[in-house]
Amino acid sequence: MTRQYLHAEYRRPQDAIAAIEALTEAGFPKSALELYSRRPVETDPPVLPRRSRMSLVAVLGAITAGSVSTALVFWAQLDYPLVTGGMPITSGWATGVVTFEATMAGAVLGILFMLIWEAGLVGSPSGAPVPDLPEEGVVLQVKCEGDSAALQRPLSDTGASRIEAVKASGRPGTS
Amino acid sequence: MAPSGEPTELSASSISDDILSRMPRASGRYMAAIGFFGAVVAWALFAWGYQIQNGFGNTGLRRPVYWGFYIVNFVFWIGISHAGTLISAILRLTGAGWRKPVTRAAEAITVFCLMIGGLFPLIHIGRVWYFYWMIPYPNERLLWPNFRSPLFWDLTAILTYLTGSLIYLYLPLIPDLAEIAGRSSGKKQRIYRALSLGWTGSDRQWQALERAMKLMAMAILAIAVSVHSVVAYDFSMSIAPTWHSTIFAPYFVVGAIFSGIAALVLVMAALRKLMGLEEYLREEHFVNLGKLLMLMSLLWLYFTFSEHLTTWYGNLPYEMQVFNLREQGFFGIVFWTMVACNFAIPFVLLGVSRLRSIATISISGATVLIGMWLERFLIVVPTLSRPALPAAWGNYAPSWIELSITAGTFAAMALLYLLFVKAFPIIAIWEYDETIPAR
Amino acid sequence: MAEGKRNPEEDGSEHVPQWAMAIDLDRCTGCEACVVACSAENNVPTAGQEQAAMGRAKHWIRIDRYYEGEFPNIKVKYRPVLCQHCDNAPCEPVCPVYATYQNAEGLNVQIYNRCIGTRYCANNCPYTVRFFDWFAPEWDGPLDLQLNPDVSIRPAGVVEKCTFCAHRIKRAKLDADAEDRDLADGDVQPACVQSCPAEAMVFGDMSDSHSKVSKKIESGRSEQLLSELGTKPRVYYLRKAD
Numbered sequence: 001m002t003r004q005y006l007h008a009e010y011r012r013p014q015d016a017i018a019a020i021e022a023l024t025e026a027g028f029p030k031s032a033l034e035l036y037s038r039r040p041v042e043t044d045p046p047v048l049p050r051r052s053r054m055s056l057v058a059v060l061g062a063i064t065a066g067s068v069s070t071a072l073v074f075w076a077q078l079d080y081p082l083v084t085g086g087m088p089i090t091s092g093w094a095t096g097v098v099t100f101e102a103t104m105a106g107a108v109l110g111i112l113f114m115l116i117w118e119a120g121l122v123g124s125p126s127g128a129p130v131p132d133l134p135e136e137g138v139v140l141q142v143k144c145e146g147d148s149a150a151l152q153r154p155l156s157d158t159g160a161s162r163i164e165a166v167k168a169s170g171r172p173g174t175s
Numbered sequence: 176m177a178p179s180g181e182p183t184e185l186s187a188s189s190i191s192d193d194i195l196s197r198m199p200r201a202s203g204r205y206m207a208a209i210g211f212f213g214a215v216v217a218w219a220l221f222a223w224g225y226q227i228q229n230g231f232g233n234t235g236l237r238r239p240v241y242w243g244f245y246i247v248n249f250v251f252w253i254g255i256s257h258a259g260t261l262i263s264a265i266l267r268l269t270g271a272g273w274r275k276p277v278t279r280a281a282e283a284i285t286v287f288c289l290m291i292g293g294l295f296p297l298i299h300i301g302r303v304w305y306f307y308w309m310i311p312y313p314n315e316r317l318l319w320p321n322f323r324s325p326l327f328w329d330l331t332a333i334l335t336y337l338t339g340s341l342i343y344l345y346l347p348l349i350p351d352l353a354e355i356a357g358r359s360s361g362k363k364q365r366i367y368r369a370l371s372l373g374w375t376g377s378d379r380q381w382q383a384l385e386r387a388m389k390l391m392a393m394a395i396l397a398i399a400v401s402v403h404s405v406v407a408y409d410f411s412m413s414i415a416p417t418w419h420s421t422i423f424a425p426y427f428v429v430g431a432i433f434s435g436i437a438a439l440v441l442v443m444a445a446l447r448k449l450m451g452l453e454e455y456l457r458e459e460h461f462v463n464l465g466k467l468l469m470l471m472s473l474l475w476l477y478f479t480f481s482e483h484l485t486t487w488y489g490n491l492p493y494e495m496q497v498f499n500l501r502e503q504g505f506f507g508i509v510f511w512t513m514v515a516c517n518f519a520i521p522f523v524l525l526g527v528s529r530l531r532s533i534a535t536i537s538i539s540g541a542t543v544l545i546g547m548w549l550e551r552f553l554i555v556v557p558t559l560s561r562p563a564l565p566a567a568w569g570n571y572a573p574s575w576i577e578l579s580i581t582a583g584t585f586a587a588m589a590l591l592y593l594l595f596v597k598a599f600p601i602i603a604i605w606e607y608d609e610t611i612p613a614r
Numbered sequence: 615m616a617e618g619k620r621n622p623e624e625d626g627s628e629h630v631p632q633w634a635m636a637i638d639l640d641r642c643t644g645c646e647a648c649v650v651a652c653s654a655e656n657n658v659p660t661a662g663q664e665q666a667a668m669g670r671a672k673h674w675i676r677i678d679r680y681y682e683g684e685f686p687n688i689k690v691k692y693r694p695v696l697c698q699h700c701d702n703a704p705c706e707p708v709c710p711v712y713a714t715y716q717n718a719e720g721l722n723v724q725i726y727n728r729c730i731g732t733r734y735c736a737n738n739c740p741y742t743v744r745f746f747d748w749f750a751p752e753w754d755g756p757l758d759l760q761l762n763p764d765v766s767i768r769p770a771g772v773v774e775k776c777t778f779c780a781h782r783i784k785r786a787k788l789d790a791d792a793e794d795r796d797l798a799d800g801d802v803q804p805a806c807v808q809s810c811p812a813e814a815m816v817f818g819d820m821s822d823s824h825s826k827v828s829k830k831i832e833s834g835r836s837e838q839l840l841s842e843l844g845t846k847p848r849v850y851y852l853r854k855a856d
Contacts, residue, residue: 232748301731301771567742
């Protein structure tokens with residue numbers, strides 16, 4: 001069975017959205033669909049919903065960095081117990097700023113990591129071919145196994161200006 | 176020029192073409208500007224080297240004024256860096272559409288000001304070659320830094336803010352970098368392709384980017400508020416008269432946002448004129464920023480009044496020594512100049528609607544920058560000139576070294592900005608021209 | 615008290631002296647002998663006329679002069695001001711690199727090698743007794759020939775201040791150890807105390823209630839400088855109640 005991708009070009013994003021709805025109603029999984037555009041296609045809710053763990057990882061990063069830095073501060077102060085200026089050896093008030101900044105740094109790095117991960121940037125290619133982006137409009141990419149003839153109709157009915165079948169790049173280990 | 180609505184009916188590609196075509200070429204005028212600002216920066220670096228080589232005594236610092244222009248500049252530049260945060264993060268979170276042509280200019284200010292401001296603690300310390308002793312890492316000295324010191328907090332706050340704001344500047348730049356790569360060839364294409372980190376424009380990437388920007392905006396807001404609070408803590412943690420004040424942190428944050436907006440207005444006015452961005456940076460943007468500037472001016476006045484009223488009414492002898500110095504003689508002139516620059520002039524120029532124009536809003540921005548610099552000067556120097564024991568009183572005047580380095584930082588700002596607008600589109604192309612389908 | 619061969623800081627049972635100073639203002643004549651002795655003892659560099667006029671002169675101990683009344687009925691009061699070795703020192707918590715801290719004997723210690731010169735401590739000292747080294751140290755001849763080998767020379771870019779003559783404390787302890795005895799009251803004399811012709815200054819262990827300094831502190835005439843700031847200085851000033 002050969003895997004191939006159909007690239008359907010639409011002048012207007014609304015048409016691509018209509019095509020996605022048509023395909024979904026015909027029982028086509030949304031996970032096999034992808035939109036490519038020079039500008040974001042913003043709908044509320046997103047037309048191709050995806051689960052994101054970005055907020056969760058941001059919070060986890062914040063908690064990790066915050067607690068590690070606080071632990072380091074307390075350990076360092078106990079390991080070298082200099083009492084300065086009548087202050088106690090360890091003090092939550094005096095180290096609160098360090099905790100806060102490390103917490104936020106952890107959140108920021110968590111967000112950056114998850115963006116790279118979820119957007120498939122550096123070093124995580126999805127294996128799908130990248131269509132040439134038209135100056136105007138969007139490209140709807142449909143992943144299909146075997147015969148793609150059945151897909152042509154819903155795509156052209158919704159106003160695709162050009163439909164093109166592309167063989168998968170066939171890189172091993174990508175699916 | 177209509178105050179609302181899109182100014183042109185350009186298509187997506189022509190908007191890209193148009194914005195990219197306004198990026199400066201390496202013309203004679205451009206190179207002359209680079210050369211001029213580069214020379215000033217080089218002179219400032221020479222002054223710094225002279226100070227390191229021949230001793231700190233070549234500055235005008237002396238006992239008891241151990242902190243002078245360097246700390247004033249430090250607070251000033253870190254303050255301006257709040258421009259990017261406020262405009263970009265608050266407006267992004269509240270979904271204010273008019274922010275779009277303004278955000279990148281603001282975010283770039285943040286990064287450059289932090290780079291410049293972050294240098295001042297290094298310029299300021301007596302043995303800069305040991306600055307890394309402030310960084311916590313296991314070392315042969317068997318000693319950790321003092322986590323209780325506000326200066327250590329500064330280090331953590333500034334590093335966090337610099338990291339955060341670099342990411343915050345870079346993320347929305349990625350689609351634009353891919354766009355430039357798609358429109359160029361050869362080495363230039365390879366560089367921009369690499370910088371765009373493999374951006375393909377898929378919906379998956381757009382969604383991740385939008386989500387990341389929203390989260391980053393929240394994080395960077397909290398960081399920005401904390402950064403200038405920590406800068407204020409440098410003063411308010413001490414027991415020097417008039418520094419030990421509980422409202423210093425919010426006072427500094429308000430002043431920082433105030434001067435940040437002023438700097439943004441000035442930068443925008445310069446970009447508009449020099450790069451011909453009249454169609455993008457329109458009067459409505461200046462008017463909106465002018466209103467924000469007015470609001471911050473009134474907030475600043477409120478904080479300044481509260482701070483001075485409580486000092487005066489409390490009438491504590493050590494505080495009144497500083498208070499009286501600040502209100503009379505030379506510092507008195509500086510004080511009233513500050514009030515004029517930060518309140519009186521902007522209040523008239525921004526408050527009277529007939530006077531409100533791009534030119535007057537820019538003038539207000541300039542006076543506010545001057546006023547806020549003077550405010551920091553009035554916080555740092557008079558307090559140190561009047562320690563509790565009168566026998567230790569003293570004065571301060573900067574030497575050529577501090578003046579050169581101060582001038583150098585302004586030149587460095589201009590230089591960094593010139594290089595930035597040459598390499599990257601100063602208007603966020605994709606944000607400016609978002610496709611919003613009817614649904 | 616056991617034999618003096620052990621390091622008191624390593625052994626909790628050992629008596630740890632708590633150094634303090636009492637300065638009798640009614641005896642002080644403002645002669646500045648202490649200032650000269652201190653500079654000579656502690657290798658305090660000379661600044662030169664021009665730099666001194668700018669405010670770069672270093673005096674670990676200085677005589678503050680206060681004038682009372684109107685001319686010609688003027689009364690001059692002198693107050694020697696040195697590092698107060700506060701128990702609750704404002705200079706200590708603000709240093710990012712722990713260059714200054716409180717040691718077990720109550721000395722406010724400045725570690726020159728560790729200092730990176732942020733000068734935050736100097737700003738936060740309400741007594742303004744901390745000095746920054748603007749230049750590498752220099753002495754007008756022939757002062758450069760009489761440097762004290764017991765005291766380190768401070769490089770440019772660090773903060774320095776009165777140590778209560780920590781090297782003399784160490785020397786006195788070594789001498790006592792060599793003679794296998796405890797430190798006696800009066801064994802330690804900082805240069806300023808030793809040189810005071812009016813015997814206005816007394817130095818000693820304030821935790822020993824029989825020491826001279828304890829008696830001075832408890833004489834009812836003692837006060838601390840800027841005590842309202844809560845810094846708990848180890849220097850007590852004695853004067854007749856007005």
